[in-house]
Amino acid sequence: MKETMIPGYTYGSREVARSPLSLSDLELLKKTVMFGDEDVYYLRMSHDVLKPHVSELVKTWYDFIGANPQLLAAFSTPDGRPIPEYLERVRERFEQWILDTARAEYDHAWLDYQYEIGLRHYRTKKNRTDDVEAMDIVPFRYLFLLLVPVLYTMKPYLERDGRSDVDVQRMFEAWQKSVLLQLTLWSQPYLRPEDF
Amino acid sequence: MKETMIPGYTYGSREVARSPLSLSDLELLKKTVMFGDEDVYYLRMSHDVLKPHVSELVKTWYDFIGANPQLLAAFSTPDGRPIPEYLERVRERFEQWILDTARAEYDHAWLDYQYEIGLRHYRTKKNRTDDVEAMDIVPFRYLFLLLVPVLYTMKPYLERDGRSDVDVQRMFEAWQKSVLLQLTLWSQPYLRPEDF
Numbered sequence: 587m588k589e590t591m592i593p594g595y596t597y598g599s600r601e602v603a604r605s606p607l608s609l610s611d612l613e614l615l616k617k618t619v620m621f622g623d624e625d626v627y628y629l630r631m632s633h634d635v636l637k638p639h640v641s642e643l644v645k646t647w648y649d650f651i652g653a654n655p656q657l658l659a660a661f662s663t664p665d666g667r668p669i670p671e672y673l674e675r676v677r678e679r680f681e682q683w684i685l686d687t688a689r690a691e692y693d694h695a696w697l698d699y700q701y702e703i704g705l706r707h708y709r710t711k712k713n714r715t716d717d718v719e720a721m722d723i724v725p726f727r728y729l730f731l732l733l734v735p736v737l738y739t740m741k742p743y744l745e746r747d748g749r750s751d752v753d754v755q756r757m758f759e760a761w762q763k764s765v766l767l768q769l770t771l772w773s774q775p776y777l778r779p780e781d782f
Numbered sequence: 783m784k785e786t787m788i789p790g791y792t793y794g795s796r797e798v799a800r801s802p803l804s805l806s807d808l809e810l811l812k813k814t815v816m817f818g819d820e821d822v823y824y825l826r827m828s829h830d831v832l833k834p835h836v837s838e839l840v841k842t843w844y845d846f847i848g849a850n851p852q853l854l855a856a857f858s859t860p861d862g863r864p865i866p867e868y869l870e871r872v873r874e875r876f877e878q879w880i881l882d883t884a885r886a887e888y889d890h891a892w893l894d895y896q897y898e899i900g901l902r903h904y905r906t907k908k909n910r911t912d913d914v915e916a917m918d919i920v921p922f923r924y925l926f927l928l929l930v931p932v933l934y935t936m937k938p939y940l941e942r943d944g945r946s947d948v949d950v951q952r953m954f955e956a957w958q959k960s961v962l963l964q965l966t967l968w969s970q971p972y973l974r975p976e977d978f
Binding site: 619620657709723725728731733735763766767770773776777782 | 807810811813814815816850852853904905919921922923924926927928929930931934955958959962963965966969972973977978
C-alpha cells in the first residue's frame, strides 16, 4: 500500500469486499495462465524500471482512451459528455496499479482488491468511489481487449533501463500473464456465480 | 470452409446462429485491440507456416489440458471421468480453427461462427454438437487465460519456416490480437446482453 493518500485507493483496507475466490482457486488460475515464480521475479524487476515513467505511461493510455469514443464513454455521462474530473480522479490509481502489479504480492489482500476493482467496473460499484454520474458499467466487450494497448505502449518503457533483450521480453510476458489474470478476476461481478 | 467433412464443423452453413453483433460493432472491437490490415497480412502469412504443424500443435494443447485437471473437467463427465471420444471429436475442429484464424476473413460468416463457438462453450449448446454428457459449461474463469498456453506453444512453430525475427514477432502479435478478439466474441453468451 502506498503511504500517500490516493483518492479511492483502498488496497489492504477494511472497506474492501472479500473475494469469493480462495488462494487455491487463484493457484489454478495461475497454472492455467502459466504464471510462476519466474514471472514474480520479472514483475518485480519491472517495478523500478517502470516507476520513473508511470505518469507518462498512464498519459499514453489516456490518449488512447481519448481517441476511442467507445472507451471514453465509460468516463462520460450516459448521454456522452466526458467528465474530465472523473478521469483526473482515476489517474493516480492507474499509476499506483502499475506499481502494485509490479510488486507482485499476490496474496489474499491483493485478491480482495482485484475483486473490488471488478465491482468498480461493474454496475455494483461503478462511479461510487469517485461520486460521479457516468455510464454505470464498463462494457465487458472492451475489457480484455485493452490488454493490447496497455501492454504494447508499456514495452518501450520496459526497454528504457538498459536491461538485456531477454529480461525485457520476460518482463513483458510476466506482465501479460498478470494482466490476463487480473482481467479475469475483474470479470467476476459480470458473471453469474455458477458460470464463473 | 474446408472441403472435407469435419464432425460438427458448420462454419458458413445455415445451421449457425446469427451473431447479435454487427460488423460495425466488430470494427470497434478491432480498434480497441489495435487490430488492423497489417495483422490480417501477418495472420495470412502464418497460414502456410502453421499448416504442416496443426496436428502437432493441437497435440501440445491437449497435453496441457490433460496435465491440468481444472481444464480437463470440461471434457469430463460432471463427476470427473474424462471422455476420450469427446476430445477426439473436437480435435479436427481445433486444427481447422488454426487455419480459419490464419485465413483472417473476418466477415459476417466468421462473426456468426464465433458466436456459435461461444454458444458451444456455454450452457446454451455445450455437448450438443458432439452428443456427449460432459460438464455443461467451460467455466469462464479459464477461458481467456488459455491465451497464454495456446500462443506460447505456437511460437516455436511460427519460427520453423525460416522467416525473419520481425515477421515471426508480427505473426505472433497478430495472433494474440485475433485470439483476444475471438475470446471476447465467445464470451457473449456468458454475459447479460446489457452488460456485454
